[in-house]
Amino acid sequence: MTTLAPAAPSLSIGPIALDVPVVLAPMAGITNTAFRRLCREFGAGLYVSEMITSRALVERTPESLRLITHHESETPRSIQLYGVDPKTVSEAVTMLVAEDRADHIDLNFGCPVPKVTRKGGGAALPWKLGLFREIVERAVAAAGPIPLTVKMRKGIDSDHLTYLEAGKAAEGAGVASMALHARTAAEFYSGSADWSAIATLKQTVTTVPVLGNGDIWSAQDALRMVDETGCDGVVVGRGCLGRPWLFGDLAAAFRARENGETLDDSALHRPSLGMVAQAFRRHAELLVEFFDDEDRGCRDIRKHVAWYFKGYPVGGDLRAALATVGSLQQLDDLLATLDVDQPYPGEAAEGARGRAGSPKRPALPDRWLESRDLGATHRGELAEAELSTSGG
Numbered sequence: 001m002t003t004l005a006p007a008a009p010s011l012s013i014g015p016i017a018l019d020v021p022v023v024l025a026p027m028a029g030i031t032n033t034a035f036r037r038l039c040r041e042f043g044a045g046l047y048v049s050e051m052i053t054s055r056a057l058v059e060r061t062p063e064s065l066r067l068i069t070h071h072e073s074e075t076p077r078s079i080q081l082y083g084v085d086p087k088t089v090s091e092a093v094t095m096l097v098a099e100d101r102a103d104h105i106d107l108n109f110g111c112p113v114p115k116v117t118r119k120g121g122g123a124a125l126p127w128k129l130g131l132f133r134e135i136v137e138r139a140v141a142a143a144g145p146i147p148l149t150v151k152m153r154k155g156i157d158s159d160h161l162t163y164l165e166a167g168k169a170a171e172g173a174g175v176a177s178m179a180l181h182a183r184t185a186a187e188f189y190s191g192s193a194d195w196s197a198i199a200t201l202k203q204t205v206t207t208v209p210v211l212g213n214g215d216i217w218s219a220q221d222a223l224r225m226v227d228e229t230g231c232d233g234v235v236v237g238r239g240c241l242g243r244p245w246l247f248g249d250l251a252a253a254f255r256a257r258e259n260g261e262t263l264d265d266s267a268l269h270r271p272s273l274g275m276v277a278q279a280f281r282r283h284a285e286l287l288v289e290f291f292d293d294e295d296r297g298c299r300d301i302r303k304h305v306a307w308y309f310k311g312y313p314v315g316g317d318l319r320a321a322l323a324t325v326g327s328l329q330q331l332d333d334l335l336a337t338l339d340v341d342q343p344y345p346g347e348a349a350e351g352a353r354g355r356a357g358s359p360k361r362p363a364l365p366d367r368w369l370e371s372r373d374l375g376a377t378h379r380g381e382l383a384e385a386e387l388s389t390s391g392g
Helices: 033-040 054-057 064-068 086-098 120-125 128-143 163-175 195-203 217-230 246-258 273-290 294-308 316-322 329-333 375-383
Strands: 011-013 016-018 020-025 047-052 078-082 104-109 148-151 155-157 177-181 208-213 234-236
Touching: 016 064, 016 155, 020 163, 020 246, 033 273, 047 054, 047 064, 054 064, 054 078, 054 104, 064 148, 078 195, 086 120, 086 155, 086 375, 104 120, 104 128, 120 148, 120 155, 120 163, 128 148, 128 163, 148 163, 155 217, 163 195, 177 195, 177 234, 195 208, 208 217, 217 234, 217 246, 234 246, 246 273, 273 294, 273 329, 294 329, 316 329
Parallel strands: 020 047, 020 234, 047 078, 078 104, 104 148, 148 177, 177 208, 208 234
Antiparallel strands: 011 016
């Protein structure tokens, strides 16, 4: 049995009241409708879309319109936008609200990908505090009754931190909540997240919820983050790769805590190989439905093989075959060869997953760090920053 601390409040993001203070982080190529539906089948919380580029949405590109389409079972509907131009971001938010396409909108200021930051976008943008404030203020105004939130990083690097000033600016602009990935752009996903930064942001921002993101690999990690930082909720990214049942564990943990009860470890998922295979198959089925194309859905499930079967006794030849699967029937035939009675392997299936990368000097526009103000040269470079690339 795990002894829990005093009850933590449930999370409200504007008018949206969540049963548990848990949010699925947007991840490019991962958090599409298929994966969101699968995670929701296991747990509770808010499940955010892949990042959508504001410019593409305003231009109504077919891919952006497909990505903002939710399944009828998805509620509340949450969409994350990325943009660098206040006017374009405002227009994208206006479109989502006017066409009733979202119940919650998040803005991404956390992308560390070089081809975004070298143009001044993503995690580099809050350095230009005036631009950050203008984007958020205009987006909040355009959202009207729809809660608008922001997700950001600590800053560009340890010498150029932006999260406290950005947090205060976003709070003043009227956001419904904010989330902090407790790493800098320079750290990418390497090392350990600096949870103390989440605590500092929580102490600085006092009128709206502050959510923590980084290194939540288990329900126990989530509870510990709340205890150590005082944050109002958690945002889960790489920890759920190949483990959609993590959201069930998180729901059990937070509900037990809110009720002042102890969490029985038996309430947590310890899936046999057979249960993993079932979830993997369900994910593939939902991807086929999402893409409306069996070949494309099966090609997409391939990248999830290593995550799902991490730590389980699945041979290299079978893993390779699963990673080249071309149809649901072929997938079924391969899964039928598994020893489904193999039990949960314990620690081997836990811990970090996904690409961590390594610390690197962030790619930035020339002379970007010389001033917090946005000059004409940099304004032109920002026009090229809206790429279909996610991160955070």
